[in-house]
Amino acid sequence: MLESLPTPCLLVEADRMQNNLDTMASHLDQHEVALRPHLKTCKNIEIARSMLDPRSGGATVSTLAEADYFFEHGIKDLLYAVGIAPGKLSGVADRIAKGMQLTLVLDHPATARAVANAAEQFDCPFRLLLEIDCDGMRAGFKPDSDGLLEAAGILANAGCKVAGVMVHAGGSYLCRDPDGIRDMAARERASAVLAAERLRAAGHELEMVSIGSTPTALLGDNFEGITEVRAGVHVFQDLVMAGLGVCRTDDIALSVLCEVIGHRPHAGQLVVDAGWMALSRDRGRAPAGPDLGYGLVRDLNNGDLGELIVQGANQEHGLIGHRSGQPVDFKRFPIGTRVRILPNHACATAGQHAGYWLLKDHNREPEYLERCAGW
Ligand SMILES: Cc1ncc(COP(=O)(O)O)c(C=O)c1O
Known part of the structure; x- marks a missing residue:
């Protein structure tokens, strides 16, 4: 699904x-x-x-x-x-x-x-x-x-x-x-x-x-x-809370699903269809460290991919690379691969979206939940 x-x-x-x-x-x-x-x-x-x-x-x-x-x-x-x-x-x-x-x-x-x-x-x-x-x-x-x-x-x-x-x-x-x-x-x-x-x-x-x-x-x-x-x-926890030691990264319930739309061989980075409009511009604990860019990348099933992070964000493009600077192995992430991004700040990331897909029962039939907006 x-x-x-x-x-x-x-x-x-x-x-x-x-x-x-x-x-x-x-x-x-x-x-x-x-x-x-x-x-x-x-x-x-x-x-x-x-x-x-x-x-x-x-x-x-x-x-x-x-x-x-x-x-x-x-x-x-x-x-x-x-x-x-x-x-x-x-x-x-x-x-x-x-x-x-x-x-x-x-x-x-x-x-x-x-x-x-x-x-x-x-x-x-x-x-x-x-x-x-x-x-x-x-x-x-x-x-x-x-x-x-x-x-x-x-x-x-x-x-x-x-x-x-x-x-x-x-x-x-x-x-x-x-x-x-x-x-x-x-x-x-x-x-x-x-x-x-x-x-x-x-x-x-x-x-x-x-x-x-x-x-x-x-x-x-x-x-x-x-x-x-x-x-x-x-309710969702986020990377700021994990960085503070208030929760574990694996407690984070919120993520942004996105898809690989390009490879940047000269930079060793992937391009995905989630930029700051989908992730927010919140840089979380970047000033205090660790700097996880615009979010930590997980695979489609929320599995660990090491320190793969969103290093750059344009409006609708996210640039994913290794924190270490090592080039991403493009064979592992062909165009069309779906990944998830864990948010720095749950309120800010969720605030960019009109609703959520709630995943239960091994992701069968996600339920769509609206969010209210405005002031
Ligand atoms: C007045 C007030 N109370 C409670 C909270 C909730 O804190 P948290 O976002 O850490 O859950 C906030 C968050 O900004 C707040 O502004």
């Missing part, structure tokens, strides 16, 4: 995906903390259902388009985990009026004022988490900042619900080893707990103390004071 799918296309191995979900679930069960899966990686309802944790029931999204798609498919409790743009508040109020239990995040008193004004204008008591920064990587109030309490006060005075705090340790993707990730997990938790303590001391009744990224969720060993963990990449 893999011989006849149109290339390039995205494949998901159902067994590997289930193993990845089981690994996360058993780790969090052991620590008695709920998962609020981040659905930005899968963007598909069938996969999302297998990720939900009955203890939280809710999910995380990164766009309002995802919120709409998952709400239409029955998931009501949604955390929109990107700082709210004031221009989106009227649309958010419409969604809440339709029954979506949408929680927003913000990290600036000025945004809190915009939310307070919109709450009055649209007669909508928005529900919010205050985003906390634990690693200086992206967004968030410092947990000990005055702005945190100021923003919470503005929201509460406007009748909005300050439901809790949210921390995402994006710095975990840059760690050198599992010990570094464990330190980052400890920092992520400590920042959330400190911010929550300060808000509670100021009189806010918090329901959510939400932390997480795939590395810190899987390697964290203390979740005291935390009500839920967020993770999304764990």
Whole structure:
């Protein structure tokens, strides 16, 4: 069946995906903390259902388009985990009026004022988490900042619900080893707990103390004071996670199927019909190493081909060669040979495609699953 799918296309191995979900679930069960899966990686309802944790029931999204798609498919409790743009508040109020239990995040008193004004204008008591920064990587109030309490006060005075705090340790993707990730997990938790303590001391009744990224969720060993963990990449895993030691290369459930369309004797490389449009431009752990180009090449059955990587990517052409610089043996890969590329970053690669082929039962009858798109 893999011989006849149109290339390039995205494949998901159902067994590997289930193993990845089981690994996360058993780790969090052991620590008695709920998962609020981040659905930005899968963007598909069938996969999302297998990720939900009955203890939280809710999910995380990164766009309002995802919120709409998952709400239409029955998931009501949604955390929109990107700082709210004031221009989106009227649309958010419409969604809440339709029954979506949408929680927003913000990290600036000025945004809190915009939310307070919109709450009055649209007669909508928005529900919010205050985003906390634990690693200086992206967004968030410092947990000990005055702005945190100021923003919470503005929201509460406007009748909005300050439901809790949210921390995402994006710095975990840059760690050198599992010990570094464990330190980052400890920092992520400590920042959330400190911010929550300060808000509670100021009189806010918090329901959510939400932390997480795939590395810190899987390697964290203390979740005291935390009500839920967020993770999304764990569903497929990818080469970045394997490079961090968070999973094995053989756990990666996502791959791009493509076909050899040319040989480059002068460069010792194959040409395939998957360029950056199919793989994304994400170079994964190239800066920290190992540099796996635009992805690691596997055979049609996901078998190991050594360190064959996508060394170059044009829009629709991928150039495959040996990491060592040795020329590829063209006799092994005649024109028309199909191979798979494991992704550097699952969210980025999947984001290039409109859907997946889900492989089960020894690849008999792959099932096509759509992905939602846009913002
Ligand atoms: C706010 C937030 N929470 C959770 C996650 C999930 O982390 P991961 O992609 O490592 O699974 C992300 C990912 O970017 C995020 O931005």
